[in-house]
Amino acid sequence: MQLVTRLLSFLGTAAVKLHATQALSVNLYKSKERIFPEALSQQLWIGTRSQFCLKSTAVTEWNAQTGTFGESTEQAQEFQQISAENRQSPASLWHSQRRREMLERYGPQISTLERSSSSHTLALSLLAFVNVTLALLAIQVAPVLTIWQIVLLAIFPGSILSLWQLQILHDNIHGSLLEKKLQNFNLFGNKIPKKKLQDSILFWGSMPSMFGYYLYLKYGHLTHHTNLGSEKHGSTLGQVFESTQVDFEDGDVLFVSHRMKLKGPIGPKLALLKSQDPIELSISRSFFQLWKEQGSALRNAAVFAVSFPLERIMLVVNDFVVALVGRNFFFPNKPEAFHQQCTNYCRCATMIRMGIFLLGGWKAWMFLVLSETLWSIPPHPAAAMFVTNHGSDEEKQGGGCIPSSSTYAGRWYSLLTLGTNYHVEHHDFPTIPLHRLGELRQIAPEYYRKESKDNVFQIMHTAFSKPDFYACMDATQLSNTKIT
Numbered sequence: 318m319q320l321v322t323r324l325l326s327f328l329g330t331a332a333v334k335l336h337a338t339q340a341l342s343v344n345l346y347k348s349k350e351r352i353f354p355e356a357l358s359q360q361l362w363i364g365t366r367s368q369f370c371l372k373s374t375a376v377t378e379w380n381a382q383t384g385t386f387g388e389s390t391e392q393a394q395e396f397q398q399i400s401a402e403n404r405q406s407p408a409s410l411w412h413s414q415r416r417r418e419m420l421e422r423y424g425p426q427i428s429t430l431e432r433s434s435s436s437h438t439l440a441l442s443l444l445a446f447v448n449v450t451l452a453l454l455a456i457q458v459a460p461v462l463t464i465w466q467i468v469l470l471a472i473f474p475g476s477i478l479s480l481w482q483l484q485i486l487h488d489n490i491h492g493s494l495l496e497k498k499l500q501n502f503n504l505f506g507n508k509i510p511k512k513k514l515q516d517s518i519l520f521w522g523s524m525p526s527m528f529g530y531y532l533y534l535k536y537g538h539l540t541h542h543t544n545l546g547s548e549k550h551g552s553t554l555g556q557v558f559e560s561t562q563v564d565f566e567d568g569d570v571l572f573v574s575h576r577m578k579l580k581g582p583i584g585p586k587l588a589l590l591k592s593q594d595p596i597e598l599s600i601s602r603s604f605f606q607l608w609k610e611q612g613s614a615l616r617n618a619a620v621f622a623v624s625f626p627l628e629r630i631m632l633v634v635n636d637f638v639v640a641l642v643g644r645n646f647f648f649p650n651k652p653e654a655f656h657q658q659c660t661n662y663c664r665c666a667t668m669i670r671m672g673i674f675l676l677g678g679w680k681a682w683m684f685l686v687l688s689e690t691l692w693s694i695p696p697h698p699a700a701a702m703f704v705t706n707h708g709s710d711e712e713k714q715g716g717g718c719i720p721s722s723s724t725y726a727g728r729w730y731s732l733l734t735l736g737t738n739y740h741v742e743h744h745d746f747p748t749i750p751l752h753r754l755g756e757l758r759q760i761a762p763e764y765y766r767k768e769s770k771d772n773v774f775q776i777m778h779t780a781f782s783k784p785d786f787y788a789c790m791d792a793t794q795l796s797n798t799k800i801t
Contacts, residue, residue, distance in 0.1 A: 406545055406546055406550045408795070409544065409547075409744075412744045423761050430746070430756065431749055433498075437496060441485075447481050451478050454475060455684045459681050484734070485735070485751070486530055487534060488751050490515070519531060524669050528686070533565075536564045536568065536655070541568050545787075547788075552579070557570050559584060559586075559650055560651060576781075577787040578787065578790070580790055580791070585648075600631065601624055604621075604623065604624030605784075611782070612782055612783075614782040615781075626694070635647065639660055640664045695777045700777060701771075702723075702724040707788040717795050719789070739755055745757065
């Protein structure tokens with residue numbers, strides 16, 4: 318208890334550093350703003366590594382003259398030139414091409430979804446409900462349960478609440494959570510810029526959690542949209558861990574490495590002693606080598622069910638290390654801005670986690686870890702969309718590779734996943750909020766599968782029977798833009 322009290326005292330200084338955390342976030346953003354002054358909430362970032370270009374989507378109008386969404390002829394040519402320079406991965410360009418085609422055909426209908434719609438009316442109150450409920454379940458309910466009862470509580474409602482937390486914060490970083498037309502918000506008489514409010518929502522909205530979604534969403538998701546599935550654009554474990562830039566090249570690589578084939582070097586590499594050469598310490602790839610290539614869905618799923626939670630637990634431990642020493646050793650080459658932001662978050666999060674431990678004990682922690690993990694693992698129904706959202710499906714007619722997929726298992730499934738299942742739609746139009754993505758199938762039906770009765774258990778069985786390459790990474794040709 319004395320150790321816990323001392324640690325709490327040490328971490329107490331993190332609270333007074335929150336203002337510095339937010340200021341740093343704004344400064345990091347302004348480094349991009351010097352080139353692109355529009356608010357991030359109004360943009361779809363398109364770029365690789367430290368080079369960014371962007372296509373504004375949220376506040377533009379349909380341009381009948383050019384047949385594009387809010388672009389002058391000069392802007393359209395500039396965007397085409399950027400694409401020609403191969404600033405996006407092939408999979409990202411595939412989505413960009415689909416987007417252009419749909420805007421040419423259905424621009425007026427889609428513009429309403431992109432320009433005006435946001436999820437704040439529903440999602441802000443839901444995020445508060447989710448986080449309060451997770452905290453109460455961890456502190457008041459989990460401590461009086463047996464281990465198996467805690468597992469059941471984490472499966473439902475814990476895992477669903479955690480998934481909803483992720484999806485709402487995901488809407489926030491894409492600029493579709495808050496009202497898009499407003500650039501400043503009045504809170505208790507204070508005018509707060511939208512970007513600063515978004516940063517605060519991401520920072521504090523990621524709690525309570527044990528490993529949380531903050532690091533991935535802050536540094537790894539927007540770049541995922543531009544670099545997915547390409548070794549050239551940094552979608553490798555080695556590049557992600559050895560990177561010298563603030564953002565991850567593709568944050569999803571950290572997850573898919575447990576269950577999909579990847580190209581390129583492996584990471585992380587750590588030198589346990591200064592005199593030693595770095596050694597590979599990749600839990601995901603070590604366990605993935607145990608997979609059977611054909612027909613062993615149960616075995617492969619069992620291996621994944623061990624490797625994925627094991628790495629999540631290591632992330633929990635790493636957060637404590639970062640909180641104490643002020644550096645994330647898994648990413649040694651990243652700039653100080655990254656380590657400072659990680660440290661500030663880990664210290665605040667650790668302080669809250671220690672408070673939860675004092676009130677609810679180790680069972681409270683167990684409940685939170687399981688809640689954040691179990692929705693990703695079979696046989697949880699939500700795992701179907703998680704393990705297949707970026708595979709290497711082949712088109713039925715043309716034979717090309719499809720780098721993204723959605724799971725259409727009915728309205729209840731969309732509610733269960735809070736729209737996360739509409740993954741193709743999201744990559745086509747990232748600024749459309751979670752509760753409006755399903756409308757794209759009605760507006761542009763020829764671009765999305767017509768089926769609405771996907772068998773989630775069959776989807777999981779297929780995914781674990783034969784592992785795919787991530788997002789058509791090994792494909793020689795992508796499919797036609799229309800999905801049959």
